[in-house]
Amino acid sequence: MVERDRLEDDQAHPPRRALGVRVIIIYKLAKSGLQLVMAFALFRLASSGLAARAHAFAVTLGRESASAWSAALTEALSTATTPHGAHVVSAALAADALLSFIEGWSLHHGYRWAPWLVVGATASLVPFEIRDLIRHGWRPTRVVILVINVVMAVYLSRRARRGHRGCSASTE
Known part of the structure; x- marks a missing residue:
């Protein structure tokens, strides 16, 4: 059977997304x-x-x-x-x-690659955020943005790895 690009199967009602993923979708689209x-x-x-x-x-x-x-x-x-x-x-x-x-839309539509897109885009900016903290001082807003981005990247990478392992086990 050909592996689909979406996380959901052909169900009438796909499974409800985790609260963390829904929060990230809302954050990305609102931003x-x-x-x-x-x-x-x-x-x-x-x-x-x-x-x-x-x-x-x-x-x-x-x-x-x-x-x-x-x-x-x-x-x-x-x-x-x-x-x-x-x-x-x-x-x-x-x-x-x-x-x-694109990040929020792809997560909303449940594409397998969506969490990795968000992880890559978010994690790639962390070194620059740390550099700005060092150069311009440890302002609370900068620290909060850094923490949010790191938490988002770690959370989505763990979920994506878990989902990938589940797909590998089900296709064997």
């Missing part, structure tokens, strides 16, 4: 939607000329800043608010939104 809205808003901001005004405001703030953290913040803001910077950030957000959508 995708939010990133797409942000990408579109940033693109419109850059295209309308408001990015240039925001850039001028950030440069003015940078000249008036008294502390190191506010100077760093205004520097990052002024870089991101140039029209080119806003378009680059918008494109990056849109690309990440597309990847998150």
